[in-house]
Amino acid sequence: MSEHQHEEWKASWRDEYLKWICGFANAEGGVLVIGRDDEGAVIGLHDARRLLEELPNKVRDLLGIMVDVNLRTDAGLDYLEIAVPAYPNPISYRGEYYYRSGSTNQALKGAALDRFLLRKQGRHWDGVPVPGFGVADLSATALAGFRKRAARGQRISAALLAEPDAVLLDKLRLFEQGYLKRAAVLLFGDDPERLVTGASVKIGYFRTDSDLLYHDEIHGDLFSQVDRTLDLLLTKYLRAGISYAGVQRLETFPVPEAALREALINAIAHKDYASGIPIQISVYDNKLMIWNPGQLPLHWTLDQLTAKHASVPYNPDIANVFFRASLLESWGRGIDLIRQACMAYGSPEPRFRWDNGLWVELPFMVVDEGRTTQETTQETTQEQILALLQAEPALTRKALSERIGLSTDGIKYHLDKLKKAGAIRRKGSTKSGHWEVLK
Incomplete structure (x- = not known):
């Protein structure tokens, strides 16, 4: 027996343990047991009956929630179980928010607190309205480029694409309460980093993990980031094998362009932009790695992410616009499409791991030196x-x-x-x- 997500043991009561009750209420609920030691053995609580009367009122007054406090007895020793339900609204203790994760109680700060409060309100980071930005602040070039992509993909009617920018943005659900959302600024803004620090991509070519030979940074609206990053990778960072079919010259990249494109678009679409950290692409002589700071859906594991799963986009408004522009072919299938592209190309299977975000590793295909000349x-x-x-x-x-x-x-x-x-x-x-x- 051990402590876990839904149970915590304390030998005696201290008012600071209201933080643990707050953490349970903000997560999935749980039970705080008073009168057990760290090994889970009942050691008894001499003032159990007094606390049985006091604690419900103290929790109500300081946290604003109701809990069940139950008196238990084991081998003649009294102890208390405080059963805390999960609350749909955020609960604070003295102005601080706590959250139960595994067997730890965490004080939420910064971006983590922002994510928590938005989730409790049923909202997402990219859907927050931004006062001070209007349609005139968006890039006419980015909007025109979106119209061309959407027209080719035929996922938006020609009539809607002919409407003024404000009408089109409204139909794309990029307005709220008369303000543009964060998603609109990232997708179409001239300079999204005025609002969102780290909304960019970094590429580096490494001889070893500590030996960086050269690098580039890609800024601008998200559509430009997709196009310019892919362009740089294919023209500057990847070595192509050259072969001939008759007089026709054929280039073979060490990774399939389709897999590279899918991994890049997914990184840009699903990044946690509240992190303030750019997407990072590391190129070596035998592999390419893409890392984007992100958050798994609540209670998900990497195994669930890499298996067949329902679509749970981290940035739904950005993902919707990418879908309408035919950049995202099908929500929830990104990893599967990367695998399929590598299999069809004959390149090694891609690898995925989670470390404060998703790492996608694309090992390079070995080109047959007997039939190709490396250039x-x-x-x-x-x-x-x-x-x-x-x-x-x-x-x-x-x-x-x-x-x-x-x-x-x-x-x-x-x-x-x-x-x-x-x-x-x-x-x-x-x-x-x-x-x-x-x-």
């Missing part, structure tokens, strides 16, 4: 840039971006690499100058 995707992209600049020296970064299909940030990265390698140089001004291909 980096960076080299392939730079070859295209050189060919285009040789033919049209006046091409701008934006024009190169459109021709090759990379972001302007990706083009800038490759141009800088080519300049450092002495392959190109810029002649004249940024607006009216041109490129010279040197080798």
Whole structure:
């Protein structure tokens, strides 16, 4: 016999144990036993009958709740059992909130307290309204990009997509009490980090866990974060194998793009944005790992998360908009889709673990050296840039971006690499100058 989620033992009564009663009330309820030692043995309570009268009133006056206090006897020794029901509303003791988790009683602070209070109110972090932000503060580019995605996916009617921004946002349930929700600011804001610290993605290439070779940070609205992160991973961080089918050149990435995309979108959609910590992607020579700070659904385990389960999105409003934009194909199937994509690609099975958030590890596929020549995707992209600049020296970064299909940030990265390698140089001004291909 031992203490657990629903039972705690104390040898004698102290008023500070009202914190434990508060913790039970805020969690799943439980029983506080007074008169048992740490081993669970009944040692008796000399003032049990007095406490039987006093405690119900003390709990009512200081916590505002009702509990059952029962007198028990074992081998002639009296002890008390205080049965505490779970309360649907938050309960505080002297202005502090406590929560029973396992066999511990925790004082809730910061983001944990925020999550607890929202859950007790039946709300989610991304659904909280934000005074001071209006439709005019959102990015017209992000909203236009959403309309294009949604039109292709046909999960929103063409008539609704033609409505003004305010009407569309309202139909997406991104308004409450006349204010935009946090989800709207993250999804479409020009600079979401004005409101939400750490609403970004960090990528690093590591030789070892402690040896970081280079890194990037991706900021902006959530749609831009998806596109730019995937773009950087495929063009800068992953080494592609090159093979040929006749004269056709084929690139084989070490992980399936479909699995990488699904893992990235799920990390961005289900992140705990109250944490203030960016999503972190670590790339090694043999694997890629994605970590997003998050919270499992109440009472869930990692096994439940990685098995077939009902959809319980951590950020329902963000997930709904991603679904309408066809970024989330089906709620509740993200992990299964990652596994299926790896199996179809012939790459190793992905691994999942929980450590203050979900780690997704995608081991790299070993490319058959006998039939492929290893080249980096960076080299392939730079070859295209050189060919285009040789033919049209006046091409701008934006024009190169459109021709090759990379972001302007990706083009800038490759141009800088080519300049450092002495392959190109810029002649004249940024607006009216041109490129010279040197080798």
